[in-house]
Amino acid sequence: MDDDRVFRALADPTRRHLLDRLHERDGRTLTELESELEMTRFGVMKHLKVLEGAGLVVTRRSGREKLHFLNPVPIRLIHDRWIDKYTERRVSALADLKTTLEDAG
Amino acid sequence: MDDDRVFRALADPTRRHLLDRLHERDGRTLTELESELEMTRFGVMKHLKVLEGAGLVVTRRSGREKLHFLNPVPIRLIHDRWIDKYTERRVSALADLKTTLEDAG
DNA sequence: TTGACATGTGACTGTTTAGTCACCTATTAT
DNA sequence: ATAATAGGTGACTAAACAGTCACATGTCAA
CATH class of the missing domain: 1.10.10.10 (Winged helix-like DNA-binding domain superfamily/Winged helix DNA-binding domain)
Structure with a gap:
């Protein structure tokens, strides 16, 4: 790929x-x-x-x-290139927060 | 964004x-x-x-x-657009496998 | 304050890319 | 068989983009 x-x-x-x-x-x-x-x-x-x-x-x-x-595999590989397993949890939470805020208003 | x-x-x-x-x-x-x-x-x-x-x-x-x-937040948002929480585990495993195979030669 | 350093702007050029068209092949239904 | 359907190719045009250059501003050290 x-x-x-x-x-x-x-x-x-x-x-x-x-x-x-x-x-x-x-x-x-x-x-x-x-x-x-x-x-x-x-x-x-x-x-x-x-x-x-x-x-x-x-x-x-x-x-x-x-x-x-x-x-979807290539998409996941993009993700893994710049987001390592240690920071994934934190970044994921930030992204969820962002989505929630935008959906709310 | x-x-x-x-x-x-x-x-x-x-x-x-x-x-x-x-x-x-x-x-x-x-x-x-x-x-x-x-x-x-x-x-x-x-x-x-x-x-x-x-x-x-x-x-x-x-x-x-x-x-x-x-x-890295925008990268995570790309990920979340096409990989929902239900399939994330499976796709992640496939991506890891791919990386492992490629690193092995 | 003079010179060196770090970053910034607007205009220009060659290349790449999106989208279309005329024309073509393969499969299906009647 | 034949007409309709689904997909495919190569050439063309207009717009977008990467990279460079002359020129300019702000910051630091001696």
């Missing part, structure tokens, strides 16, 4: 949106994902290809359809 | 290297960080500004020096 590909893949808002959709529910086809976006099929296809190349999305063919699944 | 700024900031290898250095040891100055890189001071300064704008680096002035510190 290539570091650089993962980070570059995550740098685009459309690709992050695709990951959000797959996180919500796995196994979607290109056509289904395309229908939610203000973009041509070719644009979405390119983005999915980038995500797949980065290992953030894995696919399975089923007839003429291609099903897409989220692979 | 702006999502997009964080992801774009992480998309560049030089900026990730700077985060690595700060993860190793906090409180470095621009000049110190510059000396390790094959790049002019201006390039490094621009990168640090991007990291600061994303909230990944926080700074403190001390006389004519500017000290840089790593803030």
Whole structure:
């Protein structure tokens, strides 16, 4: 798995949106994902290809359809690069606090 | 904290290297960080500004020096976006396994 | 106060990247 | 068979970005 590909893949808002959709529910086809976006099929296809190349999305063919699944492992590896086990608890608590405060207002 | 700024900031290898250095040891100055890189001071300064704008680096002035510190909270928020508490344990184990296998050769 | 040091700004250039289009292949249903 | 469906390729354009440079401000030591 290539570091650089993962980070570059995550740098685009459309690709992050695709990951959000797959996180919500796995196994979607290109056509289904395309229908939610203000973009041509070719644009979405390119983005999915980038995500797949980065290992953030894995696919399975089923007839003429291609099903897409989220692979969260590269995300965890990013986390582990800058947050070691000793500080994880503290940082996690801070992040939870931040989310709670933002959700509240 | 702006999502997009964080992801774009992480998309560049030089900026990730700077985060690595700060993860190793906090409180470095621009000049110190510059000396390790094959790049002019201006390039490094621009990168640090991007990291600061994303909230990944926080700074403190001390006389004519500017000290840089790593803030890992945005990284944790990325993690939490696609890895919920229920799957965290499993994904974490997979990531550890991957690291172990790669370190072994 | 003079010179060295540490950081900062705005403009410029070459490269990369997002998004589209014309055109193509493979699979399914009738 | 044939028409509709699902996915795929290579070339193109406009916008974004990395990196550099001339020039400038504020701080420290002798």
